[in-house]
Amino acid sequence: MTLAATGHPPTQAAAAAGSAPAVPGEPARSARPRTDRRLARIRVFLAVGALLFGAVGIYGVQVRTDGANDAKTHSGILIEQAEQIYHSLSDADATSTTMYLHVGEAPANLLQQYNTDLQNAQAALLAATKEAGGDAVAVKALDQIATQLPQYVKLNATAAANNLIGYPVGFRYLLQASNLMQGTSATATAPPSGILPWAQNLTDTEAKNLSAAEGTAKQFPVPMLVVGLLLLAALTVVQVQESRRTNRVFSPGLLAATVALVVAFAWTGVDIGVQNGHEDKAKSRGSDQVSVLATARILSLQGRTEEMLTLVGRGTADDQETDYAGVTAANGTYTPGTEANLATALQQAEKLATDDTGTKLAAAALGDEAAWHTQHQALRGFDAQNQYEKAVDSALGQHDFATAPSAAKSFDALQTDLDHAITYAETSFGAEAKDGAGAVAGLEIGLGVLALLMATAVVRGLGRRIAEYQ
Numbered sequence: 001m002t003l004a005a006t007g008h009p010p011t012q013a014a015a016a017a018g019s020a021p022a023v024p025g026e027p028a029r030s031a032r033p034r035t036d037r038r039l040a041r042i043r044v045f046l047a048v049g050a051l052l053f054g055a056v057g058i059y060g061v062q063v064r065t066d067g068a069n070d071a072k073t074h075s076g077i078l079i080e081q082a083e084q085i086y087h088s089l090s091d092a093d094a095t096s097t098t099m100y101l102h103v104g105e106a107p108a109n110l111l112q113q114y115n116t117d118l119q120n121a122q123a124a125l126l127a128a129t130k131e132a133g134g135d136a137v138a139v140k141a142l143d144q145i146a147t148q149l150p151q152y153v154k155l156n157a158t159a160a161a162n163n164l165i166g167y168p169v170g171f172r173y174l175l176q177a178s179n180l181m182q183g184t185s186a187t188a189t190a191p192p193s194g195i196l197p198w199a200q201n202l203t204d205t206e207a208k209n210l211s212a213a214e215g216t217a218k219q220f221p222v223p224m225l226v227v228g229l230l231l232l233a234a235l236t237v238v239q240v241q242e243s244r245r246t247n248r249v250f251s252p253g254l255l256a257a258t259v260a261l262v263v264a265f266a267w268t269g270v271d272i273g274v275q276n277g278h279e280d281k282a283k284s285r286g287s288d289q290v291s292v293l294a295t296a297r298i299l300s301l302q303g304r305t306e307e308m309l310t311l312v313g314r315g316t317a318d319d320q321e322t323d324y325a326g327v328t329a330a331n332g333t334y335t336p337g338t339e340a341n342l343a344t345a346l347q348q349a350e351k352l353a354t355d356d357t358g359t360k361l362a363a364a365a366l367g368d369e370a371a372w373h374t375q376h377q378a379l380r381g382f383d384a385q386n387q388y389e390k391a392v393d394s395a396l397g398q399h400d401f402a403t404a405p406s407a408a409k410s411f412d413a414l415q416t417d418l419d420h421a422i423t424y425a426e427t428s429f430g431a432e433a434k435d436g437a438g439a440v441a442g443l444e445i446g447l448g449v450l451a452l453l454m455a456t457a458v459v460r461g462l463g464r465r466i467a468e469y470q
Contacts, residue, residue: 039462040462042238042462043458043459043462045234046231046234046235046238046254046257046455046458046462047455047458047459049227049230049231049234050231050257050261050451050454050455050458051451051452051455052227053224053227053228053231053261053264053451053454054447054448054450054451054452054454055451056221056223056224056227057221057224057228057264057268057447057451058444058447058448059223059224060219060221060222060223060224061221061268061440061443061444061447062444063216063219063221064216064217064218064219064221064272064275064440065217065437065440065444066216067213067214067215067216067217067218067219068213068217068275068279068433068436068437068439068440069437070213070216070217071210071213071214071217071279071282071433071436071437072430072433072434072436072437074131074213075206075209075210075212075213076210076213076287076429076430076433077131078128078131078132078138078206078209078210079203079206079207079209079210079287079290080290080426081124081127081128081131082124082128082199082202082203082205082206083203083290083294084120084121084124085121085124085125085128085145085199085202086196086199086200086202086203086294086298087294087297087298087301088117088118088120088121088124089117089121089145089149089181089195089196089199090181090196090297090298090301090302090305091113091117091301092114092117092118092121092181093177093178093181093182093196093301093305094301094302094304094305094308095110095113095114095117096114096156096159096160096174096177096178097174097178097304097305097308097309097312098110098304098308098395098396099111099114099160100159100160100163100170100171100174100308100312101308101311101312101392101395101396102396103163103166104163104164104166105164106160118149118153121149122149125142125145125146125149128142128202129142129146135205135209137201137205138202138205138206141198141199141201141202141205142202144195144198145195145198145199145202148180148194148195148198149195151180152177152180152181152195155173155174155176155177155180156173156174156177158170158173159171159172159173159174159177171312171313171316174309174312175309175313175317178305178309179194180194180195181194181195181196182194182196182302182305183195183196183197183198184197185197185200186201196298203294207287207291210287214279214282214283214287217275217279217436217437218275218276218279218280220272221268221272224268228261228264228265231261231454232258232261232262235254235257235258235261236258238254239251239254239255239258242254251461251462252461253457253458253459253460253461253462254457254458254461254462255461256453256457256461257453257454257455257457257458257461260450260453260454260457261450261454263450264446264447264450264451267443267446267447267450268443268447271439271440271443272439272440274439275436275439275440278432278433278435278436278439279432279433279436281354281428281432282428282429282432282433282436284352284354285354285355285358285425285428285429285432286425286426286428286429286430286432286433287429288352289349289352289353289358289421289425289428290422290425290426290429292345292348292349292352293345293349293362293365293418293421293422293425294422295345296342296345296346296349296365296418297415297418297419297422299338299341299342299345300342300369300372300411300414300415300418302338303324303338303339303342304411305320306320306321306323306324306338307320307324307376307379307395307407308395310324310380310383311379311383311388311391311392311395314388321380322337323337323338324337324338324339324376325337325339326339326340339369339373339376342369343366343369343370343373346362346365346366346369347366349362349365349366349421350362350363350366357424358421358424358425358428361417361420361421361424362421364417365414365417365418365421368410368413368414368417369414371405371410371413372407372410372411372413372414374410375394375405375406375407375409375410376407378394378407379391379394379395379407382394393406394406394407394408395407395408396408397409397412
């Protein structure tokens with residue numbers, strides 16, 4: 001008998017190696033349980049991996065969907081309401097100073113505009129308070145505005161009553177009301193004071209919330225990618241190993257699971273790419289432009305208030321003209337005023353415009369601003385030459401200026417073009433935000449179905465292999 005290298009017979013060597021002697025016509029029995037257990041563990045691992053992939057995929061899509069819906073139905077709505085509050089209150093302040101130029105009873109159209117502004121501001125306050133929910137910063141700003149607004153209205157009413165009977169003390173009440181409205185902005189150590197600074201605080205807060213929502217809507221599904229790549233690698237390795245062990249080209253079940261995984265990746269990639277495109281457009285064509293245009297509109301109303309207060313003050317409110325025109329220090333340093341900041345904002349809006357319509361609207365507003373500034377300088381020239389009535393006529397667009405160019409007409413044209421530009425940008429934002437929120441519709445269900453298909457294919461595919469050893 002020929003001995004093995006161990007000095008034992010072949011059957012003993014085989015036993016020492018941990019395998020039973022082969023029986024002709026049967027697979028090695030000791031290999032069966034080891035193969036069964038190995039394939040069973042692989043089956044469980046791959047099936048759980050498929051379900052985990054589906055779970056993290058669904059979670060990732062839900063996070064993006066929540067962000068897109070937030071931008072469309074919450075943050076986007078709140079910032080529009082905040083800007084409506086700011087615009088309505090600014091316009092009310094500009095209108096009240098314009099009314100005061102009319103000695104005696106205020107014109108019915110201006111009085112109606114003033115009351116409409118207050119009503120719109122109050123309606124937006126109620127809507128924003130309801131929408132803000134538990135946002136403490138927004139609620140505090142809204143409370144401050146709501147608390148101070150009645151005091152502003154009372155001061156304006158007192159000013160109007162005095163103006164009606166020709167008492168000059170009415171101007172002091174008007175100035176107090178305007179100062180309460182304009183207030184002072186927040187600093188590093190002090191909160192804002194006055195009404196509009198709190199409205200600006202609200203707008204800034206909601207702008208940050210909208211930016212965060214837009215960022216969430218574009219959040220990359222990293223967990224899904226990691227789990228999916230690991231699962232793809234595992235499926236590939238198992239198929240290669242089983243192909244070598246069994247001399248089969250492929251396993252139908254594992255191949256089906258791999259195809260389902262690739263489909264899930266492709267579907268997700270296409271949908272999030274489309275969603276990202278809509279969210280980018282919502283920002284560039286919508287929220288970015290609305291922010292700049294709303295700032296320009298507020299600056300224009302602030303400039304109008306300063307223009308009117310300077311006239312009403314008749315030499316006692318020249319600081320209002322300084323605020324409008326800016327000031328040059330003794331060392332030559334120029335601090336831009338409201339007008340320069342307005343022109344800069346409109347130039348920025350024109351640069352941000354992404355289509356012909358947006359560009360034309362911004363350019364028209366910029367042209368109106370230049371015309372208004374020209375008329376304002378002419379108005380100040382009349383006042384400096386003691387032609388006060390002529391300056392007032394230009395400011396109000398009446399008498400000799402009823403048909404001629406005037407500060408009033410240029411300002412009104414600017415407001416009209418700004419309104420059109422803002423409406424266009426808000427419409428673009430709403431459309432893109434809606435499309436962005438709907439871009440991944442059905443993806444969550446699709447990922448769930450594909451995950452179940454992957455798990456089922458793995459169980460059935462490896463189940464057949466395990467059955468061969470039983």
